[in-house]
Amino acid sequence: MLRFLGQRLLLMIPTVVVPLVLVFLLLRLAPGDPAAQILGDQASPSEIAALRSEMGLDLPLPVQFVLWAKNIVTLKLGTSFFFKQPVIDLLPQYALVTLQIALAALFLAVALGSILGVVAAINKDGVLDRGLVGVAVLGISLPEFWLALLLIFLFAVTLRWFPVSGYVPPADGLLASAATIALPALALGIRQSALITRMMRSSMLDVLGEPYIVTARAQGLPEAMVIGRYAVRTAAIPVVTVAGLSASYLLSGAVSIELIFSLPGLGKLLIDAVARRDYPVVEGAVLLIALMLAALNLIIDVVYALLDPRVRMG
Amino acid sequence: MTDQAPILEVRDLSVSLPISGRMVPVVTDLSMSISPGEAVALVGESGCGKSMTARAIIGLPPPGAVVSGSIRLEGRELTTLSPRERRRVGGRGIGFIFQEPMTSLHPTLSIGQQMTDALRYNLNLPTRVARDRARELLARVGLPKERDLLNAYVHELSGGMRQRVMIAMAISCNPKLVIADEPTTALDVTIQAQVLELLIAMRAEIGLAMLYISHDLEVVAEFCDRAIVMYAGDQVEAGTPVECLKMPHHPYTRGLVDAIPHAGEARARLSPIPGQVPSLGSWPRGCRFQPRCPRQDDRCATRPELATVVRSEVRCWHPLVGEVS
Amino acid sequence: MTDALLDVAGLSKSFHQVHAVRDVGFTIGRGETFGIVGESGSGKSTTARLVLRLVEPTRGVIRFRGQDLATLSKEALRRERRHMQMIFQDPFGSLNGRMTIEQLIAEPMEVHHIGDSVERRRRVGQLLAEVGLPEAARHRFPHEFSGGQRQRIAIARALATEPQLIVADEPVSALDVSVQAQVLNLLLDLQQRHGLALLFISHDLRVVEFMCDRIAVMYLGTVVEEGPKAEIYAEPRHPYTRALLESAPGRARKGAPLKGDIPSAANLPTGCVFQSRCPRAFDRCTHEAPQPRAVAPSHRVACHLAEE
Ligand SMILES: Nc1ncnc2c1ncn2[C@@H]1O[C@H](COP(=O)(O)OP(=O)(O)OP(=O)(O)O)[C@@H](O)[C@H]1O
Ligand SMILES: Nc1ncnc2c1ncn2[C@@H]1O[C@H](COP(=O)(O)OP(=O)(O)OP(=O)(O)O)[C@@H](O)[C@H]1O
Ligand SMILES: [Mg+2]
Ligand SMILES: [Mg+2]
Numbered sequence: 001m002l003r004f005l006g007q008r009l010l011l012m013i014p015t016v017v018v019p020l021v022l023v024f025l026l027l028r029l030a031p032g033d034p035a036a037q038i039l040g041d042q043a044s045p046s047e048i049a050a051l052r053s054e055m056g057l058d059l060p061l062p063v064q065f066v067l068w069a070k071n072i073v074t075l076k077l078g079t080s081f082f083f084k085q086p087v088i089d090l091l092p093q094y095a096l097v098t099l100q101i102a103l104a105a106l107f108l109a110v111a112l113g114s115i116l117g118v119v120a121a122i123n124k125d126g127v128l129d130r131g132l133v134g135v136a137v138l139g140i141s142l143p144e145f146w147l148a149l150l151l152i153f154l155f156a157v158t159l160r161w162f163p164v165s166g167y168v169p170p171a172d173g174l175l176a177s178a179a180t181i182a183l184p185a186l187a188l189g190i191r192q193s194a195l196i197t198r199m200m201r202s203s204m205l206d207v208l209g210e211p212y213i214v215t216a217r218a219q220g221l222p223e224a225m226v227i228g229r230y231a232v233r234t235a236a237i238p239v240v241t242v243a244g245l246s247a248s249y250l251l252s253g254a255v256s257i258e259l260i261f262s263l264p265g266l267g268k269l270l271i272d273a274v275a276r277r278d279y280p281v282v283e284g285a286v287l288l289i290a291l292m293l294a295a296l297n298l299i300i301d302v303v304y305a306l307l308d309p310r311v312r313m314g
Numbered sequence: 315m316t317d318q319a320p321i322l323e324v325r326d327l328s329v330s331l332p333i334s335g336r337m338v339p340v341v342t343d344l345s346m347s348i349s350p351g352e353a354v355a356l357v358g359e360s361g362c363g364k365s366m367t368a369r370a371i372i373g374l375p376p377p378g379a380v381v382s383g384s385i386r387l388e389g390r391e392l393t394t395l396s397p398r399e400r401r402r403v404g405g406r407g408i409g410f411i412f413q414e415p416m417t418s419l420h421p422t423l424s425i426g427q428q429m430t431d432a433l434r435y436n437l438n439l440p441t442r443v444a445r446d447r448a449r450e451l452l453a454r455v456g457l458p459k460e461r462d463l464l465n466a467y468v469h470e471l472s473g474g475m476r477q478r479v480m481i482a483m484a485i486s487c488n489p490k491l492v493i494a495d496e497p498t499t500a501l502d503v504t505i506q507a508q509v510l511e512l513l514i515a516m517r518a519e520i521g522l523a524m525l526y527i528s529h530d531l532e533v534v535a536e537f538c539d540r541a542i543v544m545y546a547g548d549q550v551e552a553g554t555p556v557e558c559l560k561m562p563h564h565p566y567t568r569g570l571v572d573a574i575p576h577a578g579e580a581r582a583r584l585s586p587i588p589g590q591v592p593s594l595g596s597w598p599r600g601c602r603f604q605p606r607c608p609r610q611d612d613r614c615a616t617r618p619e620l621a622t623v624v625r626s627e628v629r630c631w632h633p634l635v636g637e638v639s
Numbered sequence: 640m641t642d643a644l645l646d647v648a649g650l651s652k653s654f655h656q657v658h659a660v661r662d663v664g665f666t667i668g669r670g671e672t673f674g675i676v677g678e679s680g681s682g683k684s685t686t687a688r689l690v691l692r693l694v695e696p697t698r699g700v701i702r703f704r705g706q707d708l709a710t711l712s713k714e715a716l717r718r719e720r721r722h723m724q725m726i727f728q729d730p731f732g733s734l735n736g737r738m739t740i741e742q743l744i745a746e747p748m749e750v751h752h753i754g755d756s757v758e759r760r761r762r763v764g765q766l767l768a769e770v771g772l773p774e775a776a777r778h779r780f781p782h783e784f785s786g787g788q789r790q791r792i793a794i795a796r797a798l799a800t801e802p803q804l805i806v807a808d809e810p811v812s813a814l815d816v817s818v819q820a821q822v823l824n825l826l827l828d829l830q831q832r833h834g835l836a837l838l839f840i841s842h843d844l845r846v847v848e849f850m851c852d853r854i855a856v857m858y859l860g861t862v863v864e865e866g867p868k869a870e871i872y873a874e875p876r877h878p879y880t881r882a883l884l885e886s887a888p889g890r891a892r893k894g895a896p897l898k899g900d901i902p903s904a905a906n907l908p909t910g911c912v913f914q915s916r917c918p919r920a921f922d923r924c925t926h927e928a929p930q931p932r933a934v935a936p937s938h939r940v941a942c943h944l945a946e947e
Contacts, residue, residue: 124377165551211418219432220374220405222398229431233422239476309467359815438678472900501677503842504916507886507896516775529815573820575849584849586820590785 004312008301013295016287019219020223023286027279028061034277038081072287078280082273087284090269095288097167097265100177101184102254106190106247109196114239116193118232124205132197139194144253148187148260165262178304184261188253192246199242203235210234237307244300248293255289319389320347321491321523322371327383329363329370337380338595340366341547344383344621348491353517353524355534355555358544359570359591360637364527365413367544368493371525373400388490406436409484413496413527415476419468425452426464426480429486436487451482455512463528474505478512485516492517493525498533510537531571535559543567546592546602553626563623563633566603601631609634644804644836645690650699652685656905659685661860663699667805672830672837674851674868676883678843680904681857683840687808690838691723692716704803721751724797726790728809733793734813736779740767740792741777747799761886766795770825787818794825798833806838811846823850828860844887848872853937856880859904859912862931866938876940879913894918911943919944 035051036043052058056067071078077087120132156164162183170177207213208231216230217223255267262268266285273281305312329341339439341363348354370381373392385392387407392400412418420428429448433439439447445464453459455478468476477497484492494513498506514537517524528534534541535555543551543558543566551564561566569587589606592598598605604614609632623633652660667673675683685884688694690701692708701708703723708716724747727733734743744766745759756760764843765823767776770791781789797805807826811819823846829830841847847854848868854866856877864877875881882897899916908914911924923943931941 094560211412211414212420214369214374215410215412215418215480215483216420216428216431217374217401218405218408218410220401220403220436220487221431222401222435225431225435230420230423234420237422310421310469313467313470359817377797502901503844503886504678504882504897505900508898511896530888536888570816573817575820575823575845583824584820586824587817590787590818591815 002192004305005302008298012298014225015294015297016290019286019290020072020283023283024065026063027277027282032277033057034279036083037277068241068283072283077284077287080273080278080281082276082278082281087280090281091266091284091288093169094264094266094285095270095292096169097181097263098251098258098267099256099292100170101181101188101257101263101265102247102250104181104185105189105250105254106243108185109192109246109250110243112189113193113196113231114236116197118204118227118235119241120197120201121204121208121235122227131199133201136194136197136201139190140198142191144187144191144257145260147190147258148184151183151187152261167263180263184254184257184263187260188250188257195246196239196242200235200239203238204231207231207235233307237304240300240314241301244297247296247300251289251292251296318349320349320386321343321352322346322348322389322525323384324371324385325384326384327370327381329366329375329471331366331376331380331381333595336595338351339597340379340594341370344542344549346542346549346552348523348525350490350523351517352540353526353538355532355538355541356525356527356544357529357531357541357555357558359529361591361594362544363547364529364544365495368410368495368527369631370526371493372404372410373397402460405432406487406612407489408491408493409487409492409522411477411480411484411492411494411497413499415473415480415500416468418480419476421468424465425471429464429468429483432450432483433486448482451486452479455479455482455516456508457482464542468534471614472505473501474508477505478499481509481512481516485520485522488520489522491523491525493527495527496529497526499529531555531559532568532574543570546597548602548629549620549627550603550629551626552620552628557624557626561624561634563626563628564603564630565607565609565632565633565634568634569606601629642669643667644671644704645838646702647690648700648702650686650689650701651697652682652689652694653697658860658904658907660689663855663857663860663862665855665865666694667804667836669837670830670834670836671853672839672851674792674847674854675838675840675857676842676847676854677857678842678883678901680859680901682860682904683842683857685860686857687725687806687838687840691720691725691806693725718751721747721753721800722802723804723806724800724802726793726797726805726807726810728812734789734796739778739780740772742793743781743800744796747796751800753800759760762799763795766798769798769829770795771821785818786814787821790814790822791825794822794829798829798871801833802835804836806840808840809842810839811895812841812843819846826850844884856883858905859902861912861941862939863913863942864938864940865931866935866940870938871937876934876938876945877942878917878919878944879914882916882918911941 009293035048035057039047039051056064075088079086080090083090103302116132123129124179152164155161162179163303167180168176213226213231216226254265258265259269266289270285324344324346327341327344328339330339332335346354356367358364366375369375370485371385375381387403392403395403426445430441430444432449433444434441448464452463457463457475457478498509501509509539516522526534526538531541538555541553541555541558542549543564545566551567552559558567558569562571572585573587575584587606592602600617601616604610613631618629618631620627620629623635643666648664650660650663663686665673675686677683686882689696692701696709699709708719711719724753741763744763746804748754748759748762763777764774767774772788772791781792784792811822814822829835839850850866853866854868854871855862856879858879864871864880871880872884875884897916902908902915910926911929914920914924917924929941929943931939932946934940934945
């Protein structure tokens with residue numbers, strides 16, 4: 001198991017490095033001079049040049065790259081041009097919002113999707129199954145932004161159960177905080193939960209036809225145990241792949257849904273920073289997102305290994 | 315043996331399956347009875363309904379199947395029990411060994427977990443006791459004690475070892491009857507011999523009754539007390555396996571025996587049964603073997619009943635009597 | 640031996656660590672049926688494919704009709720293939736489902752430029768009759784036929800180029816006894832009529848006994864015993880052959896069945912391959928691999944005990 005984890009950690013490196021290098025290059029090669037932009041229209045060329053050398057922008061690209069890489073590795077992410085605050089202090093509060101939404105949506109998608117998928121499979125071709133499959137098809141065909149607007153209209157504007165927008169950090173009351181992320185999480189999670197429902201259903205149907213399920217039944221084990229312990233265990237394996245894709249999708253989805261609900265998350269931070277050419281923030285945010293995605297992949301791999309001894313033993 | 319009350323008694327068992335929207339019979343009017351300690355063989359070619367019969371007996375036919383007839387285990391009617399009760403009774407009273415050692419054990423639960431589940435649930439054993447008993451059972455079926463097989467997974471075991479585990483699981487809750495569905499077909503010849511030997515030894519040791527399913531009359535002749543020969547869902551002949559082999563009464567049984575290549579007759583021709591097994595849903599009326607039968611005549615258009623011929627039960631209008639094959 | 644159709648010597652094939660076939664040698668005369676028996680993984684199929692050079696041998700000589708196939712150029716090999724054909728176990732997988740029976744049977748003739756299209760079509764009719772299929776089968780597809788009928792189609796296809804050798808890898812293993820008998824009869828008939836040699840692979844000892852003139856018994860990639868069928872069945876000389884024959888259904892069992900599992904071909908023991916399961920293994924078997932030696936004319940056994 002340790003060797004397995006080691007291998008996976010090595011495999012993580014490129015998934016983090018590649019996006020970072022891309023961002024470095026894109027920012028450097030894109031037209032426009034950040035120093036000029038920061039100082040505004042009135043700045044004199046000498047002021048701009050001074051700032052450029054202060055920022056290291058006058059150095060040759062390879063040298064910039066080496067300095068940049070060194071900073072990234074030592075986690076010296078620099079100071080935001082805009083906020084005048086170290087990026088490393090800035091990121092956590094924004095990341096928390098995004099994570100909260102993504103995790104809530106993921107929990108919703110996996111829990112609801114798995115349960116509904118199992119229920120549908122057990123009632124194959126019954127009324128419940130048909131109903132669930134129908135709802136799942138509907139859920140998959142609804143785009144998130146549309147769903148988000150529907151939810152806002154129904155629950156926030158008409159029923160007034162949840163706030164339309166805005167964010168309350170968990171420190172100021174867990175319930176109030178949960179209320180602010182409920183709608184975005186719902187808007188994001190429903191489509192994924194529909195996908196997982198379908199996946200779980202078909203995976204369960206496959207597994208329920210397997211001889212080892214007949215063996216378990218023939219041993220006299222009660223149906224609840226056959227389903228819960230024997231069938232779900234193997235049916236979940238392909239679902240983990242889908243859940244993994246869902247999770248990375250949800251992370252990026254959270255970034256965009258924040259804009260609709262105007263929540264102060266990583267997405268909003270990133271978009272604003274790009275508009276302001278606030279390099280350190282852009283790089284810091286990308287680094288963080290890449291790390292979160294990589295961590296996610298690692299978690300998926302570990303879940304796989306826990307579910308399937310064949311993976312664990314190589 | 316006949317004076318003892320039978321362990322298993324099956325009367326007029328029929329199974330139909332939904333195939334492309336209509337119910338198609340797969341097994342019809344099958345009856346058998348197995349006494350304590352007796353080994354009965356169910357023999358027939360692929361698709362004749364052997365596995366379906368077995369699955370109907372343990373109450374686990376494929377979804378949508380319609381099963382009729384009576385199935386009694388130690389005098390208790392199983393078909394009228396609630397599904398829950400039926401599974402409990404069947405789980406304790408009947409051990410089952412499947413044809414496919416590769417797919418009949420759970421791929422991601424350890425051998426120990428699978429074995430102790432049944433022990434804990436059926437015999438109410440605490441986990442530690444169940445594990446000890448599972449370890450004992452594994453040793454008893456001849457698996458190496460040195461290896462910690464309780465914590466092993468199926469993919470780490472060879473086919474023969476898997477089938478031994480299946481046997482250990484089948485006898486774990488002290489059943490009176492074991493149903494073995496072609497337990498050696500998927501194994502190598504020398505491993506087949508090992509597993510068969512083990513089953514025979516187990517049967518003698520615990521006085522198990524056994525329903526042994528096979529497509530090979532010669533294999534079952536070695537250790538079964540009676541054989542039931544099936545053709546296209548029908549029981550065509552029942553008698554001792556030696557009688558079926560040496561003096562078959564049904565023309566199909568005769569054809570089956572003649573088709574087996576034998577020592578000494580090399581380079582001569584085999585006598586295959588002409589034609590092929592009718593497919594499901596297009597069985598001929600009357601006797602199902604009639605289109606391939608050398609003794610067929612007008613009478614065969616009505617279905618013959620099982621009747622006693624010499625010492626066997628035969629479903630045929632024109633049984634062979636006294637013609638040695 | 641001089642007019643041998645196929646003469647194989649020192650044939651070996653490794654797939655990475657797996658020594659699938661090691662130092663296999665045998666001879667098949669014209670019109671003879673040579674059987675290979677052995678358990679799963681013993682290298683029977685690999686040997687069959689090596690003989691036709693469908694896989695490249697790691698080492699060894701394959702002398703077919705006097706030429707060494709192992710050193711033949713691609714084009715020469717292609718031309719030579721006309722004289723040797725193969726039938727597989729799986730009557731479902733080995734025929735292209737999108738081709739009609741006529742196309743399937745005519746294909747080998749097209750590949751070897753035999754006849755024109757009219758001639759080929761006529762020959763398909765002939766072949767169908769020969770394997771006992773109705774003329775109407777010509778325009779149908781493989782999935783419309785039963786397992787036994789598909790195997791007949793495969794046989795007709797193999798016969799199309801009038802080969803001198805047919806390699807049949809478990810041709811009846813997927814079939815029921817009654818259908819198996821039909822296919823075996825057909826193979827025997829055709830063999831007599833055309834003077835074909837047959838390399839017949841099976842794990843069913845009854846079928847091999849029925850079909851073959853001479854047999855080789857394989858274990859873990861090596862031939863442990865080779866000789867006339869009658870001699871081997873009557874008096875097996877290698878302990879493995881003996882155990883194998885005693886395990887066969889319908890034979891009165893004398894000894895206890897072999898203990899233990901077949902070792903993995905990726906992890907072979909030193910010395911004799913069979914030592915781990917051999918009831919008569921002794922010191923020498925653990926460090927010295929027995930060489931095949933003649934115990935009677937054309938009967939060879941690879942066992943230290945067979946030396947006396
Ligand atoms: N789930 C199913 N749905 C539809 N048909 C089925 C199903 N299971 C089995 N059958 C059909 O029922 C018939 C009897 O099947 P069964 O499995 O009892 O055969 P068998 O005698 O055990 O054959 P084999 O020797 O191949 O195991 C076959 O024709 C098979 O195709
Ligand atoms: N293409 C391949 N790559 C790797 N290993 C192979 C390959 N083909 C065969 N082997 C290995 O070579 C050994 C011999 O295989 P082969 O198929 O010849 O056995 P066999 O006697 O035909 O067995 P069976 O009775 O199961 O068909 C096996 O251990 C097999 O796993
Ligand atoms: Mg079956
Ligand atoms: Mg093979």
